[in-house]
Amino acid sequence: MSSHRNELNAIAPIKSKSMGASPTSLSAAISVEHVSFSYPSRKETPPALNDVSFRVDEGQICALLGPNGSGKSTLFRLLATLLPWQQGTGQIFGVDLAHSPQRARRLFGVTFQSPSLDTRLTVEENLWHQGKLYGLNSVDLQQRIIECSTPLGLKDWLPKTVETLSGGWKRRVELAKALLHHPRLLLLDEPSVGLDPGSRRELWQELARLRQMGISILVSTHLMEEAELADQVVIFDEGQKVAEGSPDELTQSVGQDALSMTPRNPETFAEILLQKTGRNALRMGSSFRLEGQISPGLVEELATSLGPELRAIGLIRPTLEEVFLKVTGRTFESADQED
Numbered sequence: 486m487s488s489h490r491n492e493l494n495a496i497a498p499i500k501s502k503s504m505g506a507s508p509t510s511l512s513a514a515i516s517v518e519h520v521s522f523s524y525p526s527r528k529e530t531p532p533a534l535n536d537v538s539f540r541v542d543e544g545q546i547c548a549l550l551g552p553n554g555s556g557k558s559t560l561f562r563l564l565a566t567l568l569p570w571q572q573g574t575g576q577i578f579g580v581d582l583a584h585s586p587q588r589a590r591r592l593f594g595v596t597f598q599s600p601s602l603d604t605r606l607t608v609e610e611n612l613w614h615q616g617k618l619y620g621l622n623s624v625d626l627q628q629r630i631i632e633c634s635t636p637l638g639l640k641d642w643l644p645k646t647v648e649t650l651s652g653g654w655k656r657r658v659e660l661a662k663a664l665l666h667h668p669r670l671l672l673l674d675e676p677s678v679g680l681d682p683g684s685r686r687e688l689w690q691e692l693a694r695l696r697q698m699g700i701s702i703l704v705s706t707h708l709m710e711e712a713e714l715a716d717q718v719v720i721f722d723e724g725q726k727v728a729e730g731s732p733d734e735l736t737q738s739v740g741q742d743a744l745s746m747t748p749r750n751p752e753t754f755a756e757i758l759l760q761k762t763g764r765n766a767l768r769m770g771s772s773f774r775l776e777g778q779i780s781p782g783l784v785e786e787l788a789t790s791l792g793p794e795l796r797a798i799g800l801i802r803p804t805l806e807e808v809f810l811k812v813t814g815r816t817f818e819s820a821d822q823e824d
């Protein structure tokens with residue numbers, strides 16, 4: 486890691502250069518094939534994971550996006566070798582997780598949703614104990630603590646007790662812990678839960694820096710705006726993979742750009758639109774959406790004919806929310822509340 490320190494200091498653009506490469510030209514950091522899993526205590530309910538296959542290319546940030554209960558944490562527990570493999574296979578850099586869990590554990594670092602820090606100890610003591618668990622000797626560990634904490638901005642915090650740190654800084658300590666043994670892959674289960682938007686942004690900047698160092702990252706989230714920052718997105722729902730691709734590929738799969746109109750009075754707008762322009766638009770809350778053939782002059786044409794009826798009109802790009810709606814028939818918000 487020390488040889489990469491200069492790279493670490495430069496904040497990377499969040500999109501990776503390798504995004505355009507074809508999947509087959511990169512080796513797989515993670516490969517899961519036909520994975521199903523049922524919790525023994527819940528045999529009567531649908532499986533937590535149902536025939537899931539996907540791969541994460543080396544050097545990429547892959548976001549696992551899904552509503553609550555969609556199976557993200559279960560997949561993380563399997564990848565982290567904390568649950569037994571029931572059906573299907575999983576490999577990390579070609580190492581089979583069911584057959585060689587010890588070997589695989591050396592290749593990844595992991596953080597879970599629930600904090601794993603001892604808040605009464607200092608940052609340094611937390612890192613020290615973790616390093617000892619990895620079997621690092623004291624001299625190497627001392628150096629490694631500096632190497633991992635410095636780029637994360639933690640060096641001055643080493644003597645501080647963890648309970649005095651904000652949520653964002655605690656997450657950084659968790660990241661430093663996961664990095665101590667030089668992993669090639671980070672598994673981060675909902676690392677931004679409980680963080681304010683500013684800390685979330687900083688966390689994603691850290692992830693981009695780590696990717697610049699060549700570390701592959703699988704990060705789960707139920708926030709669309711986070712998933713849109715990743716190179717690759719795998720969307721889960723009810724234990725199944727329902728879509729995957731780069732954010733651009735996914736949103737383009739939904740269709741072309743659409744036109745959004747925000748009327749002064751949403752209740753009467755549909756009728757006025759039909760009368761004045763002969764068009765029907767889809768109501769989405771307080772705005773209306775027109776899809777299909779959106780010619781360059783259409784915005785102007787509608788603005789002229791509807792003038793006083795409109796508060797705003799403009800072209801919009803499809804989002805991951807619409808991808809989820811298309812592949813599941815439900816809005817992400819309603820799916821998130823169902824669990």
Ligand SMILES: Nc1ncnc2c1ncn2[C@@H]1O[C@H](COP(=O)(O)OP(=O)(O)OP(=O)(O)O)[C@@H](O)[C@H]1O
Pocket residue numbers: 524526527532533551552553554555556557558559560707
């Ligand atoms: N330890 C467990 N024992 C029994 N069932 C579980 C256990 N953990 C999760 N489940 C169930 O498995 C399914 C998938 O849950 P999982 O936690 O993997 O989803 P998730 O997408 O990570 O959701 P969340 O973000 O809420 O953690 C859910 O129906 C959940 O209730």
